[in-house]
Amino acid sequence: MPEIILDDTAYASTTGETVLDTLTRNGATVPSSCRSGVCQTCLMRAVDGAVPPESQKGLKDTLRARGYFLACQCMPTEALRIERPGAEARRLAAKVHAITPLNREIVSVALECSDMGDYRAGQFINVFKDDSLSRSYSLASAPAIDPHLTLHVRKMENGRVSGWIHEALRVGDQVAISQPLGECFYVPSDPEQPLLLMGTGSGLAPLYGIIRDALRHGHRGPIHLYHGSGHKHGLYLIDELRALAREHANVQYHPCVSREEPSEDLRRGRVVDIALSDLTALAYWRVFLCGHPDMVQSAKKRLYLAGASLKNIYADAFIHSAA
């Protein structure tokens, strides 16, 4: 089986194993998070040897040309000499500007990062707790509207990164983050197109950026935002979103609860069921989904069967890490 050389140490790979598997199985420290080729945390560079094209999917041309690849997607077919990513794939330094509770389990984290450059509302960044541990968080902020990068971080049970953010991180701290990543954002191509935004829990984050970004671009078509949680205390930004719906005649906001009797204009049920009972003929709609991967997969399928076109459904396929 092909040999992988990193830092002058040779690692023997076994059949069906990715470069990331080979390295971590042998105790090498390689940062990784989603393990499904989305978050790009496990980016590495091949100095000698060719990597399979599927391990370069989603990377910028400039990185591809220089031999960069994703270790979690790379089943090597020949011997490789590899190195850790260099300055062009660098991490950015950010400073914590504010940490604000949004509800019992979700905080908003505002970051200052002068090197961030352009980003699109709805993209995500990786936040590094240390050299080998990071998680992906969607941006809730929109450029030209919000002065800081904003994340909605839900405290996961035994979450090593979310627990650290909730319990240890303080205003003024420095954190390392990645460049903005992901394809789930608004493009002002058709201002009349109806938009469906659907999220559960802290999956509201990118939708909160996208809806305000679309309105800033003068989107005129109907915009329906469905935000769901089991209970009312799981919802957040309710007043802000109600205000947004009052200010813009084309915006409808539907807060939904699935595990309790609704009060105060909340709606009862799962977001997908409610949206599908409200909306018909989804053929020309553009859809943005964010939340638990099971919800995203099932919503994608049901909206498609209800007429939405696959190319009009946007979702970054996060895999939730167990801890």
Added chain:
Amino acid sequence: MTQALFQKIGGESAVNAAVDIFYRKVLADDRVNGFFDDVDMERQAAKQKAFLTMAFGGPNNYTGADMRRGHAHLVTRGLNDQHFDIIVEHLAATLKELNVAQDNIDQVATICESTRKDILGR
């Protein structure tokens, strides 16, 4: 001659228009959707696109051996002639919706028919 068919049907843009309609019909049909239960819809749609390109007489690298290998695991799960016929019917109905002429639809069905033995592993 098959390239001519591909052009007559409308080439790649016809494939793009057909894949959404065709895959939706297949996924909604309980008689066959168990064979298409890949959770990754984009990957599954990409496979359907490759299939439609081939069925429309377009450029493809399929060999009979690929067809056999690619469907062997479905044959062990019970893929049979009836399922094959249902898929071809969904494809024909898709092309009708897209106003493709009947004689072109017949030619697509003939191309599909030529793969039956390999797909069913006979």
